[in-house]
Amino acid sequence: MDRRSFSKALAAGCLLPFVNARLGGAGYARAATPSITVNAVTRVIEVNGKAATVFGLIGPDGKPGLSMDADVVSTVDLISVLSVETMIHWHGLTPTWPQDGVPGMPSPLLAAGETRIYGLPGGRPGTHWMHAHTLQEQALLAAPLIVRGKADKAQDAQDVVILLHDFSWKSPEELLVGLQAGGAMGGMDKFSTEGMAMAHDLNDIQYDAYLANDRTLDDPEVVMVEKGGMVRVRIINGATATGFTMDVGKLQAQVIAVDGQDITPLTATTFPLSMGQRVDFLCRIPAEGGAFPILALREGAPERAGIVLATNGAAVVKLPVAGVANGPVLTLDSEAMLVTARPLVATPVTRRFTLDLTGTMKGYTWAIGIPAPIKVAHGDRVEMTFRNTTMMAHPMHLHGHHFQVVAINGAAFSGALRDTVLVPPMTSVSVAFDANNPGDGWALHCHHLYHMATGMMRTVAYGEA
Numbered sequence: 001m002d003r004r005s006f007s008k009a010l011a012a013g014c015l016l017p018f019v020n021a022r023l024g025g026a027g028y029a030r031a032a033t034p035s036i037t038v039n040a041v042t043r044v045i046e047v048n049g050k051a052a053t054v055f056g057l058i059g060p061d062g063k064p065g066l067s068m069d070a071d072v073v074s075t076v077d078l079i080s081v082l083s084v085e086t087m088i089h090w091h092g093l094t095p096t097w098p099q100d101g102v103p104g105m106p107s108p109l110l111a112a113g114e115t116r117i118y119g120l121p122g123g124r125p126g127t128h129w130m131h132a133h134t135l136q137e138q139a140l141l142a143a144p145l146i147v148r149g150k151a152d153k154a155q156d157a158q159d160v161v162i163l164l165h166d167f168s169w170k171s172p173e174e175l176l177v178g179l180q181a182g183g184a185m186g187g188m189d190k191f192s193t194e195g196m197a198m199a200h201d202l203n204d205i206q207y208d209a210y211l212a213n214d215r216t217l218d219d220p221e222v223v224m225v226e227k228g229g230m231v232r233v234r235i236i237n238g239a240t241a242t243g244f245t246m247d248v249g250k251l252q253a254q255v256i257a258v259d260g261q262d263i264t265p266l267t268a269t270t271f272p273l274s275m276g277q278r279v280d281f282l283c284r285i286p287a288e289g290g291a292f293p294i295l296a297l298r299e300g301a302p303e304r305a306g307i308v309l310a311t312n313g314a315a316v317v318k319l320p321v322a323g324v325a326n327g328p329v330l331t332l333d334s335e336a337m338l339v340t341a342r343p344l345v346a347t348p349v350t351r352r353f354t355l356d357l358t359g360t361m362k363g364y365t366w367a368i369g370i371p372a373p374i375k376v377a378h379g380d381r382v383e384m385t386f387r388n389t390t391m392m393a394h395p396m397h398l399h400g401h402h403f404q405v406v407a408i409n410g411a412a413f414s415g416a417l418r419d420t421v422l423v424p425p426m427t428s429v430s431v432a433f434d435a436n437n438p439g440d441g442w443a444l445h446c447h448h449l450y451h452m453a454t455g456m457m458r459t460v461a462y463g464e465a
Helices: 003-011 135-139 150-154 172-182 449-453
Strands: 035-047 050-058 066-069 073-080 088-091 115-121 126-132 142-148 158-167 209-212 222-224 230-237 244-247 252-258 261-267 270-273 278-284 291-298 304-310 351-360 365-369 374-376 381-388 394-398 403-408 420-423 428-434 442-446 457-462
Touching: 035 066, 050 126, 050 135, 050 142, 066 073, 126 135, 126 230, 126 278, 135 172, 135 449, 142 158, 142 230, 158 291, 158 304, 172 449, 209 291, 230 291, 270 278, 351 374, 365 442, 381 394, 381 403, 381 420, 394 428, 420 428, 442 449
Parallel strands: 035 073, 066 142, 158 230, 209 304, 222 304, 351 381, 374 457
Antiparallel strands: 035 050, 073 115, 088 126, 126 142, 158 209, 230 278, 244 270, 244 291, 252 261, 252 278, 291 304, 351 365, 381 428, 394 420, 394 442, 403 428, 442 457
């Protein structure tokens, strides 16, 4: 897409609309099952003592988010109560390509006041989310999307969902223009390791606030839990340009799922979470009770967000937004220890691709160095290797599929099943997936919103390769 076309797309509130994509098959027939209603709305929240007008996705219970049943195709009525066009992507689900939720691929933007009907497959139980596939994602047009199975409903564990976000009083268009004009908005955080000739670029936007369930840490959500009880904490990094390390503090905890996919339980109290990724902790509340912060530590910076789990009568101590130290820089150390509970069936790879991730802060341009689209055929076992040649990390997300992480820097292993994988600077990560969900152009992109907006996006297309 040329710069002029991109400017028009941005003015329409969408990213890379691919206006020449076919619209065939994009009809919306109502299924026989009862529908679930999701409203795209404008709402007001409080940020740092001031009223902020943001977007939101409100479920049938009047709260942000949506709950679906596993292994069932649910009919969802998406109703826009907005005054502008939008498009919602069902991140983590694998619908048919026409219902994926990317502007022009192949469906047009959802008009103001329009209702669109989706048939969404719940698939396996898991923690997912839904968000605008436009710059409106920055303005909090996002919400949890939790798929629950019979075992989840019968499990003797309280469910707690946390959606993280980064917030700015500037519009996303202002933020993007500022990045393109002069690099970092508000200062670039750098990180150097011994022996490195260059510093990694971490945070290119200094946000005004970091939110957990719409609230800052100086006024956090307090969730009541039982003494001695189990709590499943489902955490979604819905931030557009901020990585976090999750920290459950002194709680006994195991990581039991990433990106909505079960893993062999891993004992851990901290875990890295890049943009678009999810992690589920299973935590034991001490028998004596108390108040237990669940913190999101901003990468390479002191700011924090979070909620507090508290038992009846526990004293909740106010926590400062800024910690005493910078949050850890996200690495693949934890990734290398993850083992999926359901690995891909062993079969030969029939198609391989190497994708160089390129770009620079000067002029703020980013790309995936491979011709678009990436051609696959139905039934292929596909292996992709992301090679990051830049000094910023890139969380790479593939729509419509789940992939298994199979190598880091060329060292093969049988890792987690995911839909979004972090590729740190000067690192390569290989993933494998089965081409079993045909479409003319599944989005493949960096989940840093402004990297995607400035070119780090390609498509995976089924057909003659």
